[in-house]
Amino acid sequence: MKRSQMEYVAGGGLIDRRSLLVGGIAFLAASSIKPVAASVNEGVKRIGDDFPVWSRTLGRQGTTYGQPSIHEKHLKLKLQLPSAPENSGTTGWLTPLEKLHGIITPNGLHFGSHHFGIPDIDPDKHELLIHGLVEKPLKFTMERLLRYPMISKIRFIECAGNTAFNALSPLSHDGSCQDLHGLISCSEWVGIQASLLLNETGLGKKAKWVIVEGADGGSHSRSIPLSKLLDDAIIAFYQNGERLRAEQGYPMRLLLPGWEGNTSIKYVHRLEVVDAPAYTGHDSGVYTQHLSNGQIEGFSFYMDVKSVITHPSGKQILEEQGFYEITGLAWSGYGKISKVEVSADDGKTWAPAQLHGPIIEKALTRFSIPWHWDGKSTVLLSRATDAHGRMQPGRKEWKQRYASPTFNHYNAIQSWDISSNGEVENVYV
Numbered sequence: 001m002k003r004s005q006m007e008y009v010a011g012g013g014l015i016d017r018r019s020l021l022v023g024g025i026a027f028l029a030a031s032s033i034k035p036v037a038a039s040v041n042e043g044v045k046r047i048g049d050d051f052p053v054w055s056r057t058l059g060r061q062g063t064t065y066g067q068p069s070i071h072e073k074h075l076k077l078k079l080q081l082p083s084a085p086e087n088s089g090t091t092g093w094l095t096p097l098e099k100l101h102g103i104i105t106p107n108g109l110h111f112g113s114h115h116f117g118i119p120d121i122d123p124d125k126h127e128l129l130i131h132g133l134v135e136k137p138l139k140f141t142m143e144r145l146l147r148y149p150m151i152s153k154i155r156f157i158e159c160a161g162n163t164a165f166n167a168l169s170p171l172s173h174d175g176s177c178q179d180l181h182g183l184i185s186c187s188e189w190v191g192i193q194a195s196l197l198l199n200e201t202g203l204g205k206k207a208k209w210v211i212v213e214g215a216d217g218g219s220h221s222r223s224i225p226l227s228k229l230l231d232d233a234i235i236a237f238y239q240n241g242e243r244l245r246a247e248q249g250y251p252m253r254l255l256l257p258g259w260e261g262n263t264s265i266k267y268v269h270r271l272e273v274v275d276a277p278a279y280t281g282h283d284s285g286v287y288t289q290h291l292s293n294g295q296i297e298g299f300s301f302y303m304d305v306k307s308v309i310t311h312p313s314g315k316q317i318l319e320e321q322g323f324y325e326i327t328g329l330a331w332s333g334y335g336k337i338s339k340v341e342v343s344a345d346d347g348k349t350w351a352p353a354q355l356h357g358p359i360i361e362k363a364l365t366r367f368s369i370p371w372h373w374d375g376k377s378t379v380l381l382s383r384a385t386d387a388h389g390r391m392q393p394g395r396k397e398w399k400q401r402y403a404s405p406t407f408n409h410y411n412a413i414q415s416w417d418i419s420s421n422g423e424v425e426n427v428y429v
Ligand SMILES: Nc1nc2c(c(=O)[nH]1)N[C@H]1C(S)=C(S)[C@@H](COP(=O)(O)O)O[C@H]1N2
Pocket: 110, 111, 112, 113, 114, 115, 116, 157, 158, 159, 160, 213, 214, 215, 216, 219, 220, 247, 248, 249, 260, 261, 262, 263, 264, 265, 266, 267, 268
């Protein structure tokens, strides 16, 4: 592409998308094709003789449950702490965000956070009990629940501890987008509005909170304000069209859109309606933050506005200077994303990225902006704003609010350093 045809919207080579819509621009030189003609010396040769083997033979028959292409074996979840002994505590599996596109996470690549391992629950023996400050306690079998009207929502789940390395490490932590940001995923969840079941039990006058408990070995549980459960909570059975994976809470989980992942209780089997929080181990322990003013911040439910450039991102290599599409993901637990700005010059100048629709509240939003890399070292950053006007803080600002060793709720601007040899690295600016 001739540089004269591109209009720049900010420093460092950020291009106005509209200037690329002019027909016939070659972004990247494709290798030229030699004319296909049988030479006299080779004798008579049919065009098909040069076809690869898969174009000359019958393919496989197929299987009863599809798998990714055998050429996509590099696409894998990754353990957050590979050296930790099995079942020694929470196991974190990270989603390879930089190898995916669009906004939906394939079920097999949904991140996982398992405090007590992954149970294999027999759905015929699993029941949901609602009791406490209610008029009539109810117990639901799976079969009964699946007869209720269902709703569908595309929503992200993000672990409160996502991007913990950036919060903790004094020096730039080397890592890929998966290593640093992989505790977030986004799916279409289908299930029953929790309010339907709670209202059926008849809520008592003093009902204010609900202790929600999972059926896994350690009974992961949290106290949840009743108002959230009556607002947009879902008892989910389906994830991107299929029943939940065991990793995601089979046979059912609670989904609390926009709130820290640990409140979306998997394997949910008990809702106890109460008048005050129970201060369960997970209410009071790891899911509270130490603030720099000496206060403890608990029940910090909302996941704040955040974004990350997934390409180019940590550990990737830009092979040559020239055209690239900068793309990434933005989200906010408060609602919709309204703006993502990108800088390609260390944060000196910023330009608005294109937001790819549909822009859904409390879901991932894909953004992109075309870029011409001139081969010089620079820093790429993205900064999201949500519909409530909340904007991502810088890292220094974030660190001023929280005291060490707090690492939950890190949502500061991510910066990726591009070196002149094309290597991309996590960096703190
Ligand atoms: N029963 C149960 N629910 C749970 C957990 C758990 O260990 N057990 N982990 C929580 C945490 S910390 C997070 S971040 C989310 C992760 O959901 P996922 O594993 O489906 O990604 O589930 C939450 N719900």
